[in-house]
Amino acid sequence: VDQSEWVGTMLGRRVRDGYRYTENGKITRDKRAIIETEYHREESPRRVWDDYSPPDFDYVNVFTGANGVKENHKDAWDLTAEDFIRHHVYGYYEFYSRRMQANSPKPYYSAAAMMIWSDSNQHGRLQATENCRMSGRVDPVRIKKQSFYAMKAIQSPVPEIYLVGHWNYPTDPNAYVYGVKDPETHQYTGEKALRDPYNKTIYVIGSEHIRTVELLINGKSVGYNDQPEKVFLYKFPGINIMQPGYIEAVGYDAQGKAVASHKIETVGEVTEIRLTPVTGPEGLRADGADIAFIDVEVVDAQGRVYPLDYERIDFEITGPATFLGGYNSGIKDLGHDVDYVYAECGTNRVFLRAAREAGPITVTATRPGLPPASVTIYSKPFPVDASGLTRLMPQVYSEIYQAPKRVPCPLPELTDVSDLIVKQTIRVFVDDQEVDFGKDLSAYRMVGVYGPAFPLLDKLGVEYHFAEREQKLTVKHGGNVIETRVADSDLYINGVPGTINDWPEIINGVLHIEISTVVPALGFKTYWGENKREYYIVR
Structure with a gap:
């Protein structure tokens, strides 16, 4: 946390446990801005x-x-x-x-x-x-x-x-x-x-x-x-x-x-196709790479988009450019090399790439029963030196430069924060015998119970193997096979992928896992103590 500018979470992972917050979450909150990213x-x-x-x-x-x-x-x-x-x-x-x-x-x-x-x-x-x-x-x-x-x-x-x-x-x-x-x-x-x-x-x-x-x-x-x-x-x-x-x-x-x-x-019957070209702020450059797109709208006599139009629209292009097509969801006959798209809710968008020759580029859209619609974009010459290089940078929309300057995220005063209190220790028991995780090591509360893997697996008496090169842990017990990797949120149970809240990590040379997910997946019965500070495993 101390090395970060801000801390991101996905669905509150690592910071919360249900509607409560972990000790780590509280400390993180008071040290850095926490931003939910999903x-x-x-x-x-x-x-x-x-x-x-x-x-x-x-x-x-x-x-x-x-x-x-x-x-x-x-x-x-x-x-x-x-x-x-x-x-x-x-x-x-x-x-x-x-x-x-x-x-x-x-x-x-x-x-x-x-x-x-x-x-x-x-x-x-x-x-x-x-x-x-x-x-x-x-x-x-x-x-x-x-x-x-x-x-x-x-x-x-x-x-x-x-x-x-x-x-x-x-x-x-x-x-x-x-x-x-x-x-x-x-x-x-x-x-x-x-x-x-x-x-x-x-x-x-x-x-x-x-x-x-x-x-x-x-x-x-x-x-x-x-x-x-x-x-x-x-x-x-x-x-x-x-x-x-x-x-x-x-x-x-x-x-x-x-x-x-x-x-x-309520929009009236479709009468025409409307095309609206969009280029960079300096127009379309004839550099062989610059892209323009064309918004496609199916409209009524008043120019309103008809929301229930899903029909095919074909395109022709003339001039120094390559037609790149567009996109449709749920359509299997649409590839990158076709010259048509289907409207979706009355709209779509197609793209073209400029050649290195400048000149007028005309795109025409057609559909049976509607008049053709055309739009012309004029690509501009692009200067290069004798070696084929240029000093011009790719275009960026000017709005980016006009945006307000970034300001530091305000942080709370660190008045009641101690670096010494960074986690809530959880005592783990196997058949009422407490697991010894080793000197200065313990399990602690994240979303669930998180802690060193090998001392617990040894205590459980299960078969396991950790592949150093792949950083993959495989555990077998009672016909169940569990597979998980360091820094991977997938937990495979008998080959079926599932999700863990806190993925495995190697901390100070010790592999840590989410105990409260891995152990039940192996078929063991588990339960919490009354004060939620003890976690019991029954073999």
């Missing part, structure tokens, strides 16, 4: 609005329901964009209320950060019906997901609300047909069912300044909510969504004053 761990694609939206009235996937553990050729998540936002609220509330301890004079946490900001094929974690990991607030081409706007409202320093979803639901009540899944296996049964469009819940996200939200449809109030769930989530159940026109949410403060609103209109 208070939410769910996934959802941008393209699926909710369970009441065409084309499927469901998030169609292959779902295991296996506690979030991804299996080969199967998905572990089954969240629409609407579900995703609700989970965001739950995760952020847990951080905001219990770890940040809002309004507390001595909060444990100083800030929060989004560890996974964009959807990405991180570590090859594409999954069966999806092409990426989908934890982000933006998709892989950085188009904002609904969760971006929801989190913006939640964290807003001024009153703000966000009305989740769209208002282009079918007006035929018989249109809402979806495939039924078995509640136990989460697999499709082949049967069909009908959702009730007269009885949908509408969700509104409000910042902490909001005390009451009113929902209106076509100017008529359909109700108020002054009892938000988890501070930020306002629910309006029993709404008939087959009422074209507009839906609006109005937020009121504690004095009853309207301080924020969000309105969503």
